[in-house]
Amino acid sequence: MALTPPVQPMLAEARSEVPPARALPGGLAFEQKPDGYRALLFAGPGRAYLQSRRGADLGAAFIEIAAAGRALSVPLVLDGELVVAQEGRLDFGQLQQRSRRRGAGARLAARETPAHLIVFDVLDTADGPLLDEPYRARRALLETLFADGVLAAPFVLCPATTDRAIADDWLDPAWGAAGIEGVVVKGLSQKYQPGRRGWIKVRARASAEAVVAAVTGRVTAPSTLLLGRYDSHGRLRFIARTVPLSATARREVGGLLYPGDDTHPWEGVRFSAAWGTREAIDHRPVQPDVVVEFAGDTAIDAGRYRHPVRYLRVRDDVSPDQLPPVGA
Template identity: 80%
Template sequence: MALTPPLQPMLAEARPTLPRDSALPGGLAFEQKPDGYRAILFAGRDRAVLQSRNGSDLGPAFPEIGAAARVLPPLVLDGELVVAAEGHLDFGELQRRSRYRGATARNAARTASAHLIVFDVLDTADGPLLDQPYQARRALLEGLFADGILGPPFALCPATTDRTTASDWLDPAWGAVGIEGVVVKGLAQTYQPGRRGWLKVRARASAEAVVGSVTGRVTAPSTLLLGRYDSDGRLRFVARTAPLSRTASREVGARLYWGDEMHPWQGRRFSAGWGSKETIDHRPVVPDVVVEFTGDTAVDAGRWRHPVRYLRVRDDVSPEQLPLVDG
């Protein structure tokens, strides 16, 4: 095997809509983007390394993947590590499992098994495939599944060259089961480690929440911290917007008032982003302004994982009319 860990994965650049055929070499292929961890598997009878996107070894946390990898012929596979539960991909359970080791990890492998959804093959016993076009690598990958060489816990990532099918995958209904969107690849593209040569389009849907706090000035906020109430009447943080336009900032700021010392978010610390230890300098406001926003389908226990985009104020909706958040 020519390829050894760590290997930088090829990456995707975000786009708001599906591109046209001329965007990438050789025409376009569209793949589903599952909600999981990017992982490269170095498999073979003498090794099993499950490498994360940043180069760390996920193997100790997911021993069932390693066990299956050790009975494979020499292969390097690129894919998305997922955990499924109750008919959808459960990112929260995947996060919990990533922290387990030893007997705890082995027990979790039996009760909440992981799968690797494979979308590329990068190396075989015959040599590396990085310089081969995507179309050739995909055909080889499909053959590995068709011939029974790859099977559970490995799954073939759905792919199509039909733009209409890819558009259907952006429906929020797919998001509800854990498909974040679509990755677009050129049929003639080679695999270029570390380069953002693919394109990614996230599925998005609109929702409403109450403005609980802001960054910047209350009368002209930079971003909004959004909340919904839970069944106990607590205001729970659910999302943060991307920076507002000047028009949006004026529109929302004209309706906001400083929150007093009894505000539930006074003194509360919020993370600046998913996985970040940096906190936000924010200013609580009276939680009576409801706004509509669009966000992707990565939602964990009612909380949007990525920044959302402000659309408009909803004067016709009160905070009490919003869906409750629990979990």
């Protein structure tokens, strides 16, 4: 094959809604966006290299995917999403745990929480690279590889459609509960351009309520809100941080907040500024008695939103003790 690792994957630009048909060349195709790790697999008889989005080798952690790659009857370069399914939904937390295991631990994890590669593109074959082929041709070949049995479990064909109504259904939060984050929109005539944000990603979003338990910036005019909900044991758990508030929202919320005292459950507690980072948020606890409604995507782990959420409004008709506990 012509392609060798590392290859930068083609990327998607985030949008708030599905674009019109003219947004990308040749009409639109829609694919489900599973909640997992992006991965490219360079594989063929007796060899396999599982590459992360940033170029690292994931094969030692996901040994069953690498083994399936070595067992392929033909050489292929595949692009897809690594996932782990648990109890009827994709489990990003389990996937993270799997990514850190090696050796005997990786072998045990492969048996107990097996991974799959949801494949949405084929970039190279024994006949040559396909980067300059249109999406519709690459997709047709990928479907044939599955139909002919060349690709089978643990490989899974990513659902795709040209029907916008079906794509809109995939944006329903009910799909989010199963681990589908939204849709990726691609042009039927698009080539595969490594490293370019040429696709469009639209996340499913739903609203929920939480109590304002801390802020960044001034309490009377907060920059962002740190939101919490109580668990079944009465502990106030951090579940989300908002994106920066508008000037109107700062006045609206800030006028209702009061600083917390040294008995506040988050006094002295450290929260990371972003998922997977060690940088701490410089936050100020406030009395946890103001409930707000927010909009967030469906990437939620153990009750915590992985991405920033968007403040919608104050819910002065709801008290903190009326909120469902974390995980409910």
